Amino acid sequence: xxxxLFIHNARLPDGRIGDVEISAGLISRIGPRLxxxxxxxxxxxxxxxxxxxxxxxxxxxxxxxxxxxxWVPHRAGPAVSEKIEAEKEILKEFNISVEDQAxxxxxxxxxKGTTHIRTHVDIDTEKGLRxxxxxxxxxxxxxxxxxxxxxxxxxxxVMRDPGTAELLEEALRSGADLVGGVDPxxxxxxxxxxxDAIFGIAQRHGVGVxxxxxDPGELGLHQIGLIARYTQEHGLGGRVVVSHAFSLGTLEAxxxxxxxxxxxxxxxxxxxTGFAHTPVPPxxxxxxxxxxxxxxxxxxxxSWSPFGNADQLERAMMVAQRFNSRxxxxxxxxxxxxxxxxxxxxxxxxxxxxxxxxxxAVLVEGTCIPEAVVTRPPRKLVVKAGxxxxxxxxxxx
Amino acid sequence: xxxxLFIHNARLPDGRIGDVEISAGLISRIGPRLxxxxxxxxxxxxxxxxxxxxxxxxxxxxxxxxxxxxWVPHRAGPAVSEKIEAEKEILKEFNISVEDQAxxxxxxxxxKGTTHIRTHVDIDTEKGLRxxxxxxxxxxxxxxxxxxxxxxxxxxxVMRDPGTAELLEEALRSGADLVGGVDPxxxxxxxxxxxDAIFGIAQRHGVGVxxxxxDPGELGLHQIGLIARYTQEHGLGGRVVVSHAFSLGTLEAxxxxxxxxxxxxxxxxxxxTGFAHTPVPPxxxxxxxxxxxxxxxxxxxxSWSPFGNADQLERAMMVAQRFNSRxxxxxxxxxxxxxxxxxxxxxxxxxxxxxxxxxxAVLVEGTCIPEAVVTRPPRKLVVKAGxxxxxxxxxxx
Numbered sequence: 001x002x003x004x005l006f007i008h009n010a011r012l013p014d015g016r017i018g019d020v021e022i023s024a025g026l027i028s029r030i031g032p033r034l035x036x037x038x039x040x041x042x043x044x045x046x047x048x049x050x051x052x053x054x055x056x057x058x059x060x061x062x063x064x065x066x067x068x069x070x071w072v073p074h075r076a077g078p079a080v081s082e083k084i085e086a087e088k089e090i091l092k093e094f095n096i097s098v099e100d101q102a103x104x105x106x107x108x109x110x111x112k113g114t115t116h117i118r119t120h121v122d123i124d125t126e127k128g129l130r131x132x133x134x135x136x137x138x139x140x141x142x143x144x145x146x147x148x149x150x151x152x153x154x155x156x157x158v159m160r161d162p163g164t165a166e167l168l169e170e171a172l173r174s175g176a177d178l179v180g181g182v183d184p185x186x187x188x189x190x191x192x193x194x195x196d197a198i199f200g201i202a203q204r205h206g207v208g209v210x211x212x213x214x215d216p217g218e219l220g221l222h223q224i225g226l227i228a229r230y231t232q233e234h235g236l237g238g239r240v241v242v243s244h245a246f247s248l249g250t251l252e253a254x255x256x257x258x259x260x261x262x263x264x265x266x267x268x269x270x271x272x273t274g275f276a277h278t279p280v281p282p283x284x285x286x287x288x289x290x291x292x293x294x295x296x297x298x299x300x301x302x303s304w305s306p307f308g309n310a311d312q313l314e315r316a317m318m319v320a321q322r323f324n325s326r327x328x329x330x331x332x333x334x335x336x337x338x339x340x341x342x343x344x345x346x347x348x349x350x351x352x353x354x355x356x357x358x359x360x361a362v363l364v365e366g367t368c369i370p371e372a373v374v375t376r377p378p379r380k381l382v383v384k385a386g387x388x389x390x391x392x393x394x395x396x397x
Numbered sequence: 398x399x400x401x402l403f404i405h406n407a408r409l410p411d412g413r414i415g416d417v418e419i420s421a422g423l424i425s426r427i428g429p430r431l432x433x434x435x436x437x438x439x440x441x442x443x444x445x446x447x448x449x450x451x452x453x454x455x456x457x458x459x460x461x462x463x464x465x466x467x468w469v470p471h472r473a474g475p476a477v478s479e480k481i482e483a484e485k486e487i488l489k490e491f492n493i494s495v496e497d498q499a500x501x502x503x504x505x506x507x508x509k510g511t512t513h514i515r516t517h518v519d520i521d522t523e524k525g526l527r528x529x530x531x532x533x534x535x536x537x538x539x540x541x542x543x544x545x546x547x548x549x550x551x552x553x554x555v556m557r558d559p560g561t562a563e564l565l566e567e568a569l570r571s572g573a574d575l576v577g578g579v580d581p582x583x584x585x586x587x588x589x590x591x592x593d594a595i596f597g598i599a600q601r602h603g604v605g606v607x608x609x610x611x612d613p614g615e616l617g618l619h620q621i622g623l624i625a626r627y628t629q630e631h632g633l634g635g636r637v638v639v640s641h642a643f644s645l646g647t648l649e650a651x652x653x654x655x656x657x658x659x660x661x662x663x664x665x666x667x668x669x670t671g672f673a674h675t676p677v678p679p680x681x682x683x684x685x686x687x688x689x690x691x692x693x694x695x696x697x698x699x700s701w702s703p704f705g706n707a708d709q710l711e712r713a714m715m716v717a718q719r720f721n722s723r724x725x726x727x728x729x730x731x732x733x734x735x736x737x738x739x740x741x742x743x744x745x746x747x748x749x750x751x752x753x754x755x756x757x758a759v760l761v762e763g764t765c766i767p768e769a770v771v772t773r774p775p776r777k778l779v780v781k782a783g784x785x786x787x788x789x790x791x792x793x794x
Contacts (some may be wrong), residue, residue: 071763074723074724074725078721275672275718275721276673276719277719277720277721320675321706322674323674324672324674326473326703327471367468370470374703375706
C-alpha cells in the first residue's frame, strides 16, 4: 500500500535545498542534507526542483466528463436548469461509461499533482446509484494513487424529484462519504424542504454536507444564512461546504467581514472556481475573517463546461488573476486554496510537508511557490503515500 | 528568406484532411490530397493535426520582460503611475539586457505559434532610444521567423516628460513603425496636448497610432470620443488602435452598439487582454457593431505583471472564459481575436490560410478550433513564410 521513498536535493518550503524521507507512507524527516537510514529505500534526485504538498481538488465531477472523447460542442443554455437538462440528453446520447471516464479524469488529476479529491456523484431517480457504482469502481483500481471522498449529489434536486432523499441515504450506505445539496431555492423552490432533508440525512449518518449554491444575489445570501443555522442546529460545524456561493461576490465591502464571521463561527467552508465571468466570493476578505476557502476544478470537459484540465496550479493562477493578486503574498494565498485550504475543507488530517504528514508531494521546476503558480510547470514527480504515481506529467498508475 | 514547404495529411479549416503547398513563402495551394509538384520540396507529415493560421500577438512589451531570469517578486502598487515608477526602479536594479530579453520573449512567442507581433517600445527622456535599439537588434537576428511592428511608446507620458515628442519622431526615423500614446488624461493631465502631439507626428510620418488607455469609466469614454475625432480629422481611419479601453467595460448595454458604431465608422480597433479582475470591452457587442477587436499578451513576466507566457491559444481561452463563451461559436470568436482580428488591427495583408496568403501556419493536436482553444495543446509545428521555425513547442531559431 504505502511506500518508503527518499527524495534528496529538493528545494524545501523554507527555500533551502534538502531531503525528505517518507517511511511507511508518512513523512518521517524533512530538512537539509539528511542521512538516509535504510540502504534499500528508493531514492529520487529532485535536481533542486521545488517540493510542494500534494494538491487538493475538493470539487470535481468525475461521473460525467467527456474528457478524452471526440469533441462535443457545448449546447446547454446559461441557466442551471438548462444545464441539468442538456446533461441528461448528452449522457444518454453518448452513452458514456461512467467508470472509464472517471478513471480518465482521475489519472489526469494525478498527472497534474492532485493527491486528494472530493467528487460529487449524481444521484437521481433516473440514474439511481449507477453513477456512484461507476465512480467507485474506477476508484477501486486507483485508490492507492489518490485519496477520494464521495458526495452523494442530488444534481436534479431533492424535493422536485421525489425518491431522491431515499437514494441519497442508500448512497451513503453504498460507499458515499457525504451528502450534497443544490440550490435549495433555485432548483427545489423549497429551501426548508431540501435543507431539512439533507441535514437530517447528514445527522443520521454522521456525515458532512456539500451544497452547490448557484442562486445569485440576495436569494443566495439568504440561503447561506439558512445553511449556517442548519449547520449549528445539527452540530455539523466544520463539516459543511458551500460551493460556488456566487452570491457572496455581490457583497458590498462592509458586509464581507460580518458574513465571513458568520461562516467562520459556524464552520462553513467556501469553494470557488474563481470564474472570470461572474461575481465570485471575495476570497481575501473571507480568509481574513477566518473562513476556510478553497479552489477546485468543478466541471471538466462535460456538458456543463468545455473547459478544464484538472490542473490545480492553473486553478490557483486563475484565482490569482481573478483578484488581480500579483504580489508573492497574493500568489501564495491563491496557492493555499488548492492545498491547505482544500485540506481544511475536506477535514484531511496530517496534510502538508511536516514530519507525521502523509507522504504526498509534488516536484516542479522553480524556486518558489509564486513562480510555480505563474509558470505552472509540468509535474516532474507526484508522490502519494511514498509511492511515485506520476513522472514528467504522465500518470504511472 | 522564404521557403517552400509541403504539409500533407493535415486537418484543414473545413474539417477535411488535406495538404498545403507553400511556394516562395506564400501559400500556393490548399485542399484535399494535392499532388506535390516539385520533388525536392521539403515535406512534412501533419499526422492529421489541425492546421491553424499563425497567431497574431498585437500588443507585446518586448523591452522590459524579466522572463527567464530568477524570480522577481512583484512590487508595484495598483495605479498605472505606481507601475511606471516601479518599472524604472526594477530595470535599473536588475540592469537587464533589452536585446537579450526581447530575444527570449520573441523565441517564446514563436514556440507558441505566433508569427506576427506588434511590440511597444518605451521611449522617454531617460532611456532615449536605448530600448528601441535593443529590441531592433534582437529582431534583426529573428526577423525571418516572425514579423514585427514597432510602436514608439511614450510609457512615461508625452506632455509631462518634455522632449518625449521629439524622441518619438526620432524613433520613427530610427525604425519604429507607429507612434504610441498613454492615458492622455490620467498620465499627462492634458488630453488635447498629447493627442495633438501624437496625431500630429502620425500624420507627418504617415504612420498609425496605438494608444494604451487605462483611464476608467467616463474619463476613458470621453477620451475614446476624442480619439475618434482626432482619427477622422487626421485621416487615420483603419490605422488607430485603442488598447485596453477598460472604460468600454463599464458601458451599460444600450450604449454598447452606438459606441461600437462610432469606433467602426472611424476605423479604430480595440485590443483587450480579457483581464478577469476588471471590466473589459464587451467583445461580442463590439464585433457585432463591426469593430475590429483583438486580444494580445501585453506584459509578460515584467514589473507590471508576473503573469504571461505568450501563448495566444491560452489568451483566446481566457477571453472566452471572461465572457463565459462555452459554445463552439463563442470559442471560435475568441480564437478570431488572436488571428484574423489581430491581423486586421495590424493591417496585415495576405493573412490566413488561403492561396496567396503568407505561408504561416501552426499545427496542433485536435480536430477543431474550439477544441484547440480549450486544450491549448503544444505546437507540433510552427511555420513562417514556408520555413519551420518551431517544432514540438521548441523554437528552432
